[in-house]
Amino acid sequence: MNLTILGCYAATPRTFSNPTSQVLEIRERVFLIDCAEGTQVALRKNKIKFGKINHIFISHLHGDHFYGLIGLISSFALLNRTTELHVYGPEGIKEVILLQLKLAKAYTQYPLHFHELRSTEPEIIFEDEKVRVSTIPLQHRVYTNGFLFEEKQRERKLNADALREFKVDASQMHNLKAGKDYVTETGSIIPNRDLTLDPRRSLRYAYCSDTQYFEELATMIQDVDVLYHESTFLQTEIHLCERTKHATAAQAAKIAKLAGVRKLILGHYSTRYDGIELFKTEAEAIFPDVHLADDGKNFNFEADFNL
Amino acid sequence: MNLTILGCYAATPRTFSNPTSQVLEIRERVFLIDCAEGTQVALRKNKIKFGKINHIFISHLHGDHFYGLIGLISSFALLNRTTELHVYGPEGIKEVILLQLKLAKAYTQYPLHFHELRSTEPEIIFEDEKVRVSTIPLQHRVYTNGFLFEEKQRERKLNADALREFKVDASQMHNLKAGKDYVTETGSIIPNRDLTLDPRRSLRYAYCSDTQYFEELATMIQDVDVLYHESTFLQTEIHLCERTKHATAAQAAKIAKLAGVRKLILGHYSTRYDGIELFKTEAEAIFPDVHLADDGKNFNFEADFNL
Incomplete structure (x- = not known):
């Protein structure tokens, strides 16, 4: 598994930091997870081939996770895409994308399938012979899912x-x-x-952004190999978590510890902080193996994490 | 008058080129014209203060002129804007923006006014004691307006x-x-x-993008000081203009000549070409005073154009 962080900052796109989007390469599949404004440029910068992306998973319909989707869908059309594209996201995602395509008189010439999510229980939303993807219902200001990506057992x-x-x-x-x-x-x-x-061990990656802290989350992601968990704030700003339904680095580490994961990646940092090193320091006091996402950073789970 | 080009390339945002957006500063007013994906980052790069923008003019609802608007409107809210924002654009613009705000449960705390356009005749859409803005109906694949910005007569x-x-x-x-x-x-x-x-001469700026070539356009922008006219293609690709409803650099120059304008700025270049110098060469064969828009370029009409 190979994870490329296209953007991992909260709120608005800035000159040197992008809101949330990441690419997971897993058993020859290329999955896009969230798609903030500027994602198509970040894809180009990170030399990810547009044509390889056939599945896009949108956690929730806040702009910093979603406003780049219509542009990417349109660019796929301009690039003469013919292969199917599958979009998984909250109810309403189909209406808003189709309305924009209608207003632009620019329906796609490739098959565009929406899989609208509304369950508040975990459910399998994609499965083939090598990979399974399930939702992880999160607790945020709007309906939000994390996603659990699992490699199926490899051949002996x-x-x-x-x-x-x-x-x-x-x-x-x-x-x-x-x-x-x-x-x-x-x-x-x-x-x-x-x-x-024995085959190489199959890996599991859990993406959890955005969410407030709630212990039940740990049971849904028990023993995953790598957990990406939002850490919008540090503990000094924990009073902002209740209203905004976000988590701190310490809370992300608590979930990692409760779930018994092997590696924790932090991201979705508020841009109020000067740097991101303090997020690592805060989380490491609770969980030992903490890594910081940053725009353009790549995590190869086998090579970098020795998994 | 001061014009800053935030982006001037056609189709999709790329690593080193933005789709259309520009900022016109005119008698202490700051107008945003079109708002492609990435405009808010381009505003930051060009050090334009977000809070000064109170009027946004959208020519048409193709993504390369429009997909950055929802992000900018959302960022205004995150930045705790309180002043009114006025958006002028084709019918449908209100529905698509409000739908996205509704799905994000993120209505703006500042007054957001939509002025939906549907006339196919020129009409005044903004006027105060110093400035007047009118539409310039264009001919494109979807309902499209250019905009004519006029300084009113200055005091003696x-x-x-x-x-x-x-x-x-x-x-x-x-x-x-x-x-x-x-x-x-x-x-x-x-x-x-x-x-x-006598007061300093009042200036007129005409923004015309996107459009196919049609001679009647010249009568609507007669004698303007500065004309920005799209030139998606060179004459070598003129066969693409009919289907796409775009113009060539030579056609832009013909309009400039017919209208008797003083300066012509070209933009909205297709990214199929290696450079943009050929657009200038082609246009100069027809009209003498041709300038090339480019991302981040600034045109001060008084200082640079001696107007």
Whole structure:
């Protein structure tokens, strides 16, 4: 899994900081998560190929997570896209996008599918043979979901030495990778574990932005490998959390600890602060393995996190 | 008058080029003309104070002229704006902005007034004691207006030497600036022209983007001082103008010539071309005084154009 932060600051786009958008590459799929104003430029800057994005997940309809979507959808049309695009987001997202396309007399020539979300319970919203995506209902000022991205179990790795030793026929490789035992020509059974090795561990990534602190969140993201959790404020501004329904870095760390995650990435910083290092310091007092998102930063979960 | 080009390229925002938006400063008023995605960042880069913008003119509802408006309106709210904002644009603009504010549960705390345009004849849409703004109906794929910005006649300048000579009372200055004659205590009349000097010439700026070439346009912008006219294409691509309803640099120059304008600024360049110098070359073959818009470029009509 490979996560590129296109933007991770709260509220308004600024000269040197973008609101929320990120790209998750997972088993050859490229998922866009949130799409603030300026996302299409950030995609270009980070050299992400537009054409590879077939699924866009929108957490909620606040501008700093959403106002770049209509521009990206329009640019896909200008770039003569033909492949399907799937957009997952709160009820209302279809109406507002279609109204803008109608006013511009610019319906897309590619199939554009909306998957409107309204459940307040976690639900699977995308699934194929390699990946599953579910919602994580959050608590914010408007209807908001985080998203849980899971790699499905990978195929078992073939043990080349064992295959030679047992003279396994090439036609059996597919079955072996799928975990089946091997039956020799004489009818004897060689257990799969003697011929294959465990696959690389499947990873889980939870994206949680925007939300206030609530402990039940931890049960929905138990044991994920990487948690991105918003930290709009530091504890010195915790009094702003109740009205704005945001969280502090310390609260993000508490959720990480309660959920037993392996890595915590912080983001969605208020631009009121001069730098972001204090977010890390505050969270590390509670949870040991804290990383700071920043615009243009890339996290390769295997290489950087040794997962 | 002072014109700042925030963006002047067609179609999609790119890393080093913005779609259309410009700021016109005219007699202490700051007008925003079109508002593509990224305009609020371009405003910051060009150090234009957000709070000074009270009037926004939208030519048409294509994304490259309009998709930054909702973000700017939202940012005004986040910045605790209290002064009125007036938005002038095609019918539908109010519905799409209000829908987005409703979905975000983020109505503005400042008064937000929409002036929806639907006339296909020129009409005055803003007027105060110093400035007048009218529409210039254009011909594009969707309902589109250009805008004509006119300084009203300035006050006459006082001639200090003559005032001393005729011992004019200070209470009369206001009347003299307004062009009235001076009546002495003995009842004799001194003509205004003996006591005042002609004011600086009032200027007119016409913004015409996007449009196909049509000669009637010239009659609507006759003798303006500065014309900004779109030139999406060069003559080599004139075959694309019919379908897209855009103009070439040569066609922009023809309009400038027919209208007898003093200065022509070109913009709205297709990003298919490597540079923009050829637009100037092409137009100069028809009209002598051609200038190229570019992102971040500033045109002071008095200082730069000697108007």
